[in-house]
Amino acid sequence: MKARHHLRTIVTSAVAISLGLTTAACGSSGGNSSSGRARVTFSYLWTGNEAKALEGIIAEFNKSQDKITVVGVSSPDFQKQLASMSAAKGTFDISDNFGNGVGSWASKGILTPLDSYIQADHVDTGDFVPAAMNQMKYKGHTYSLPIAVHDFELLYNKTEFAAAGISAPPTTMEDLATDIAKLTKVDASGNITQLGLGNPDTGTTMTTLGYAFGGTWDGPDGATPSPDNPANIAAVEFYRQNIIDKYGAAKVAKFTAGWGQYMSAQDPFYTGKVAMIIDGEWQPVSIPTTNPSLQWAVANIPYPAAKPNLAGTTQLTASTLFIPTNAAHKAEAFEFMKYLTGAAGMAAFTKALGNLPARTSLLDSNTYASIPQFSMWLQNLKNPNVHALASQPYSQQYSSDLATAFKSVLDGSKTPQDAMASVAAGAKQYPSS
Amino acid sequence: MVKRQHAVRRRQSLRGLAFASPYLVGFAIFIAWPVAASAWYSLTDFNLFQPPHFVGLGNYRHMLHDKVFWKSLTNTVYLTVVGVPLGLALSLIGALILNHPVRGQPLYRALVYLPTIVPVVVSGYLWRWLMNPQYGYIDELLRLLHLPQPLWLDDPAWGKPAVLLVTLWTVGGMTVIFLAALRNVPKELYEAAAMDGAGPIARFWHVTWPMISPVTLFQVIVSTIAYLQVFTQPYLLAQTRLNTSSAGPENSMLSYSMYLFQNAFVYLKMGYASAMAWVLFLVTMAVTVSILLNAKRWVHDGSR
């Protein structure tokens, strides 16, 4: 009897609480704050320290004018981003993504075309790095603006180079092959203890090598998948011949599995387990804080000896800002986008995150002087051999199919020809633009 | 008289409806409508953002030729066929052990249940770490025992066993239900069996097993459904970085629900994903019904 009484009390009070909560929850939703400022929600994928740097810049923007208040939300999940954009009422006004996703989203009508804003405000898009700006466009319209770009160079361990008697970084692919052999160590039982060339991210390493061999991943028109381009196959074949076949797929897999967390103190490049990597401009920021004792340097990605015109080839990827179609405050969101992608905002942002600016006018800025060896990445953006993957409707699925195919080469189950042919076969099913 | 019976029956129906009404409302809003929507989507080309475009049975026909679809289906069948019996055996043995009065029993039970409380996002990363061939504990243990140390997540042959290991780790929920079932077996039955001279094994097979069989049936059904829908564990084990959807070497860890998810949220093929969901629903239904039909042969019904 007593227990029943008790239960009833709990139930009654809890119903009261939940009713109160319901009204509170309904009451708190609203767009504009009382001060007359428009409230722009900026949902970004960055987390941790990068998010903190970004919040600093948001605070600066809020102080700089009195019409808009930007509220930043760190929300690193793609699924949530999509769910919100699929609804009639969006939960954010501006967000970020990667450059090669622009076409896919633009083709589905999720992104607000920025052309009219760009025209009205006389934004000079000519200052943005061309390869990045290319990704922002779909069918002649601009749907995104780049906030930062990334390119890839060859990082090497100076201590290991000296120990192997190598005096200069490789300039040709042939040199690279020789150096990989010199820098790879195998113990008595055939286990690899040091690898000449590592791959922090198989997809990026392979596609970058493809460009370096003179290949293209999106056909001559830049809008058709071309995985079986002979130069692409040659690049994958290079990796297979010099690493997988030479030391055994199983041995390489075992060694790779033991690599520490990327960019942690146990990162294989930081600990000398891997003597060279092809990686981006965030490394010069990370290395001095994570492993200051590492003796490293950076060089351009080698080119095939027969094709010296390919010197300085690199792949560019971009981080972009966009306004979803269901945003509530588009014009205000563009104001903020202009601020972030403007020279001052971009310099502050990229400096804080250790990324490359997407504006050519910033490439020679001394903002980045304090970051060691950063100029290699910066300056190489001016090279005509900067390539970027297309941003077409098929791009997302293409990347994931390529990643699967590269993996099958690395684990020795497929030849580069077969792997790329299977991607090409699958690509026929991709949605057309 | 007949009229009165009618009235009584109607009143009973109204009562039934009234008591069941919370779920009726919930079903209508959260199930019936989404299910109807997805049935319609499954017949369309739909990318979540633009109006669906009717394609008839095109999505279903596409499945027949989609190699990845079949790969994900066979992976899921493998996990279910191996995982359900293993999980059942493990949770039953665990319950038998934990049913024994030992000091500290409540704590031990809590510790076996503990894995189900650990947030899945964290346990995925934790297990990736435990299975790391270089500084993981599992291979270290195997090394100490002079057993071969697999590469786990980097070896196509070991991806699925790795997924099973992680799913079996959370078998504590099933163990708790079995524990309860064991508690419910009347002790007189054991005493009678012991008097008939039955040994411990005979007592298990002739008393315990039939008496708990209705609960076992419940467990078989619930865990079969769970394995056919398995998503989080393989998804997190295969994921090497945040937001990248990976499926292990040679898609060895790609479960049906993972491929469904990829289609829906990575490739934005909502129509195809909806069709896949319907196929999964029908398969689950067929499997459950066949389990139920077979159950009469081994499930002991105590009430009749």
Next chain:
Amino acid sequence: MRPVRRPDVQRRRSKGSAVDWLRVGGHWSVWRLAVLLLVLLFSFPFLVMLTSAFKNAADIFHAPPQLLPRSWTLHNFREAFRQIPFWRYLGNTLLICGLNVLGTLLSCPLVAYALSKIRWRGQMPMLMIVLGTMMLPPQVTLIPIYLLWNHAGATDSYLPLIVPAFLGTPFLIFMLRQFLMSVPDELIEAARIDGSSELRTYWSIVLPLARPALATAAVFQFVWTWTDFLNPLIYLNDTSKYTLSIGFYNFFSENGVEWGPLMAACVLFTLPALIVFLLGQRYFVEGIATSGLK
């Protein structure tokens, strides 16, 4: 009607249970060993988590791995508290969990009663619906339900995380229904003949009898809501409304994981649920036991 039995440890020990064949030579040592082995097997990953929470970064990744820290540190806990507003998220999570448990206790037994003790034509179809719902892949309903809540303007509120519990959870309805089946009809009939209304019979006769099973359902619902990740992730936007489970995202970044603080946060996350389980266990295990889940 079968009398409700309380497990009798003493008698069980003297008469022996179904599985005492593991008892070698009349000693309990083999049992204890089996229990310890089992517990170790299940709690080992948690043990790794627990000890790692007290390790410094260098000790966490050490080859070969070592379970105990070389030097103990509280740094990770301080860091975890610094990175996420733990108490606020704890409050949010407890609020949502509490309301979910309440919702489940109000709705599930009600529906279970209709599915077991009221003779009406809709009973079987209704049971089929409940079972069918359990078979539905959750991906099917995710987006349509999201769109529904968005249409209702309720995203970024707790409503999508709470209201469903008030409308019943199939698994728990099914479980409670199996329990109520074993409640003797005579008790209910007697009450009905006395002129008690159906609701009164349910409230004053059936619910008190069902208390152990309700505790079971409550603990299950609590733990599910406690660990739920996807729903808070999708529906909550305002960081001040976040729950603990999505607070973990603070320790992940595109390029890796902050292991130490993550492990510390995870220990802090698991403890409250563990306490709820330990408290609920008394009703819990006895609960289903007396219920005759069939």
